[in-house]
Amino acid sequence: MADWVEACAVDDVEEEDVIRFDHGGRTFAIYRSPDDEFFATDGFCTHEKAHLADGLVMDDIIECPKHNGRFNYKTGQAKGAPVCVNLATYPVKVEAGKVMIQIA
Amino acid sequence: MAGTVKRDYSLVGESTRRAIETGLASAEWYHTDVPRKAIKELMQRSDGPAIRDTIIWIVAILGSAAGAIYFWGTWWCVPFFFVYGVLYGSSSDSRWHECGHGTAFRTRWMNDVVYQIASFMLMRNPVTWRWSHARHHTDTIIVGRDAEIAVMRPPDLLRAALAFTGILDFRYSLPALVRQALGKLTPDEKSYVPEMEQHKAVIAARWHIAIYIATIALALYMQSWVPVVLIGVPRLYGTWHMVMTGLLQHIGLADNVVDHRLNTRTVYMNPISRFIYWNMNYHVEHHMFPMVPYHALPKLHELIKHDLPEPNPSIWHAYREVWPVLLRQLKYEDHFLKRELPPTARPYRGEFHEVNMSAAAE
Numbered sequence: 001m002a003d004w005v006e007a008c009a010v011d012d013v014e015e016e017d018v019i020r021f022d023h024g025g026r027t028f029a030i031y032r033s034p035d036d037e038f039f040a041t042d043g044f045c046t047h048e049k050a051h052l053a054d055g056l057v058m059d060d061i062i063e064c065p066k067h068n069g070r071f072n073y074k075t076g077q078a079k080g081a082p083v084c085v086n087l088a089t090y091p092v093k094v095e096a097g098k099v100m101i102q103i104a
Numbered sequence: 105m106a107g108t109v110k111r112d113y114s115l116v117g118e119s120t121r122r123a124i125e126t127g128l129a130s131a132e133w134y135h136t137d138v139p140r141k142a143i144k145e146l147m148q149r150s151d152g153p154a155i156r157d158t159i160i161w162i163v164a165i166l167g168s169a170a171g172a173i174y175f176w177g178t179w180w181c182v183p184f185f186f187v188y189g190v191l192y193g194s195s196s197d198s199r200w201h202e203c204g205h206g207t208a209f210r211t212r213w214m215n216d217v218v219y220q221i222a223s224f225m226l227m228r229n230p231v232t233w234r235w236s237h238a239r240h241h242t243d244t245i246i247v248g249r250d251a252e253i254a255v256m257r258p259p260d261l262l263r264a265a266l267a268f269t270g271i272l273d274f275r276y277s278l279p280a281l282v283r284q285a286l287g288k289l290t291p292d293e294k295s296y297v298p299e300m301e302q303h304k305a306v307i308a309a310r311w312h313i314a315i316y317i318a319t320i321a322l323a324l325y326m327q328s329w330v331p332v333v334l335i336g337v338p339r340l341y342g343t344w345h346m347v348m349t350g351l352l353q354h355i356g357l358a359d360n361v362v363d364h365r366l367n368t369r370t371v372y373m374n375p376i377s378r379f380i381y382w383n384m385n386y387h388v389e390h391h392m393f394p395m396v397p398y399h400a401l402p403k404l405h406e407l408i409k410h411d412l413p414e415p416n417p418s419i420w421h422a423y424r425e426v427w428p429v430l431l432r433q434l435k436y437e438d439h440f441l442k443r444e445l446p447p448t449a450r451p452y453r454g455e456f457h458e459v460n461m462s463a464a465a466e
């Protein structure tokens with residue numbers, strides 16, 4: 001059964017930005033889009049081991065800090081070399097000013 | 105004695121095995137601490153600077169080509185070819201590089217278009233080189249892993265000198281494109297290009313070869329050298345600036361370390377070279393933070409220079425500094441130039457560095 005886990009407070013993430021969230025030995029990335037929606041993906045790039053939270057959010061894209069690989073953080077879709085494997089995404093909801101993500 | 109093992113620069117050999125075993129491959133690299141807010145600001149993309157520079161670049165290329173054609177057959181064509189050659193054979197390298205990272209423009213397709221054009225000018229397969237450059241950033245100057253080590257140890261100085269003429273690169277690049285067009289990738293190439301991308305490398309090579317064949321056909325049809333002197337051959341006579349600036353990125357510095365301050369060099373350069381090189385003279389900064397676009401590198405430099413070795417004040421100074429190191433490497437290939445850190449910097453870490461540094465540094 002998938003659990004909802006509190007990842008951070010809404011104000012912890014700036015608009016069009018990302019932060020890292022570690023839970024149960026895993027790392028996630030929590031995004032706040034320019035239109036103020038929240039999203040969550042795996043925290044590491046699928047190309048090599050780089051924290052996406054150190055990357056750059058542009059519109060609905062997260063660019064990896066290591067080789068500039070790009071993903072759509074809303075769908076997890078890899079947008080081309082050097083990233084070829086999609087990113088896992090997780091359901092997100094906001095409750096009482098907290099960002100919750102559902103982790104399987 | 106430490107560090108006497110011969111370096112094997114193949115990407116599937118003994119050094120590769122050792123780099124993976126010792127954790128040098130895909131290691132965690134040193135980064136200067138920069139607040140997220142500051143680095144986020146520096147990473148911001150915009151189309152403006154690159155559009156402006158690309159317009160200047162294209163106008164200068166077309167203008168110098170027009171002058172060269174107009175004065176063809178007289179000595180007056182020489183300065184035009186000089187400019188055209190450098191734009192074609194050298195400045196294309198920095199455009200290839202920045203657009204390959206996807207940082208030059210904010211708009212993706214603009215990066216892609218300039219990347220493809222610059223790759224063609226450089227006789228580089230746009231697919232294999234994209235992957236080799238990713239590896240260069242993961243494993244910068246890690247022997248057996250980095251596919252872009254320009255001067256190996258012990259240094260072949262004749263080869264390095266010939267690089268300024270473009271002859272060696274030309275001799276390698278053109279046959280490589282032909283081989284790839286025939287569908288053959290080397291084991292090294294296969295080691296860094298994922299299988300699902302390999303067919304794209306073959307297709308790209310075929311396009312390049314087709315354009316060269318069309319250029320030669322046009323030259324034969326026109327009974328003129330002009331087409332080949334403008335397409336392809338500038339890779340020979342215009343490469344010197346790319347080599348002059350590019351060699352300085354890592355030459356004579358440490359290898360097999362995981363701190364770009366030890367294996368990469370920042371050099372202050374004149375504004376013309378910086379335009380040609382798109383600010384890649386701030387090379388330590390680029391390697392530490394590859395997300396920062398070329399036009400923001402001077403600001404990044406100001407922000408982190410307290411943590412980096414003093415930059416060389418000029419190209420000339422950098423070559424003068426490295427020359428004796430190269431001569432010494434002829435006899436002692438473990439020798440390298442260890443650049444001092446300012447007192448404000450965090451010291452070099454020990455884990456991968458102590459053996460090499462005590463054995464071989466100046």
Ligand code: FES
Nearest residue numbers: 045047048064069
């Ligand atoms: S590690 Fe993310 S693009 Fe390479």
